[in-house]
Amino acid sequence: MIHRYATFIKAINLTIDYIILNISMVIAYLIVDKSFIMWINNKNYLPIVLVFNLIWLLSANISGLYESVLNKDSINTYRSVFKTYLIFVGLICVTIIIIIGTKAYFITREYLFCSIALFGFLLGIWKLIFLTIRRGDRRVLMDKRNVIIVGGGRVGEDLYNYFKHNPDRGYNMVGFFDDDPARVSDVDLFLGKTDACVDYVISNKVHEIFCALPSTEAQSIERLMLEADKNMIRFKLVPEYYSYSNRPTLVQSFGHIPVISLRPEPLESVLNRCIKRAFDIVFSLFILVFIFSWLFPILAIIIKLQSRGPVFFKQVRSGRENENFKCYKFRSMKVNQDSDKKQATRGDSRITAIGAFMRRTNIDELPQFFNVLIGNMSVVGPRPHMVSHTEQYSKEIEKYMVRHFLKPGITGWAQVNGFRGETKNTEAMSNRVEADVWYLENWSFLLDLKIIFLTFWNTAKGDKNAF
Known part of the structure; x- marks a missing residue:
């Protein structure tokens, strides 16, 4: 089946891309520094190698470069490569030139330009070679397998339709076996009764049997x-x-007993929770020490000058396992009686001038990094809602409470996909909940990094829903 090869081809692509990246860095070092041996022992050079490799992995994850490597056509493949390369170059410039600084590791801007340009050139050639090879061998990689389905009821019919509409999975559905021919919707696909199934498979080079018989047919299944x-x-x-x-x-499997879960939850793993919590602590400390510490007194003075009231706004919100907690923000509104019931709207008269700026740039959320350190929030997760909203929408949206399996976050998958700000109706909230549940089911550390990057990106270019 194609998906058996897809992981292998993905690994090959990833490996060769990394080989090309590192060869480009070495060649650039030899050209610029004119050193043919010393780069191996240069301790200042090795951290840059690590930064380049990690940033390429993050860039590829953001763009989805290695997804569907066997199915993307040539144009989409090169579009993904170009998009990934631009993200990579952007992150390299921000990380090394602005944040770290080239002098820290005794590398020059000429080296950065040379290595990045050489990498882009070699990467483009490699992708052309890969597409040429794939074009000739895709049919071999498809590995079509003949299969039959035993059981022509609704389950068997659904499986047949899946095979029919997903040819990339590599299954060639030959037909049905069932003791009741009437249960097979397409007469031409009926091959016989279940007793004749195995003989037919042996005689006709069928590779797999999919049994869709009901559990009441236990003897036949066995x-x-x-x-x-x-x-x-x-x-x-x-x-x-x-x-x-x-x-x-x-x-x-609990022993020999199969147990089905409604959804995968990667953060049920203790290791994954530890990784996420460690990142939360490190990232929060970085923000609080290097950004919040000097920004706080400036904002505090401006907030006080523009309206009476406290600098911080505290509100009880719904947290993990639906336990309430106090969520902290910079106060962006005039003190009012509706803050715990009414959401902010576009052109809201309650919002102060500095409040409008803070809300557009997400600066008002900075105090929530204290919530992250305390442990009742995470950097990335479903946004915490007002208790009144939890009570309302839990009755209107079926999956609403599922989002409370996770700690709420300062930013989340819903927010970077346009579902932030005011929720004018149930449909808008339903879209947000769907995105939150998707995050719950698909969490990974790289996904968190992707969401953080997209949050900064959306803030820089401006978010129409930020008000």
Whole structure:
């Protein structure tokens, strides 16, 4: 099947891209510094190598460069490469030239330009070679496998439609076997009764059997399993309980007992939680020490001068496991009685001049890094809502409470995808909840880095929903 090769091809692409990146850096070092051996022992050079490699990995994750490597056409492949390269160059410039500084590691701007330009040139040539090879061998990589489905009910029909609409999975559906021909919607696909299934598979070079019989047919299922094993035929069960959910599910084994979870939750892993928490602490300390420390007194004076009231705005919001906590912000509004019930709207008269600036640039959220250090928030996660909104939308949106499996975040997947700010109706909130649940099911450390980058990017270019 194509997806068996996709991971391998993805790994090959990633590996060769990294080889090209590092060769480009070495060649640039030899050209600019005219040193043919010393680069190996240069301790100031090695951290730059690490920075380049990590930034390329982050850039590729942001752009999705290595997704669907076998399916993207040539134009989309080069578009992804170009997009990734631009992000890479941008991050290199920001990280090394602005934040770290070239003098810190005794490298020159000429070296940076030479290595980046050489990498782009070699990367373009490699992708051309890859596309040429793929064009000739894609059919081989597809590895089409003939399969049959035992059971022509709704489950079998759904599986057939999946094969039909997803040819890239590499399955060639030959037909159905069922004791009741009427259950097969397409008469031309009916191959016989279940007793004749294994003989047909052996005679016609069928590679796999997908059994979609109901659990009431346990004896028939067990007999087919045994016969398939005896004849070295791959046998796969399609459980009925998939119908309880129309989303990807997670099946775990408790001994010999299969247990299905409604959704995967990467942050249920202790290791993943530790990684996320460690990053939260380090990132929050960095922001509080290097940004908040000098910005706070300036903003405090301006906030006080523009309106009466405290510098900080404290509001009880819904947190993880729906436990309430005090969320901190710089006060961006005049003190009013509706702050715990009414959302900010475009042109809201309650917002002060400095408040409008802080809200557009997300500066008003900076005190929430104290919430992150305390442990009731994370840098990335679903935005915490007012308690009144939790009570309202939990009754109107089915998945609303699922987002509370996670710690709320300062920024999140919903926010970088345009679902921030005022939620005028239930549909707007439903879109936000859907994005939050997707984040819950697909969390990774690189995804968090991607969201943080997109948050800064959206702030720099301006977000129409920020007011």
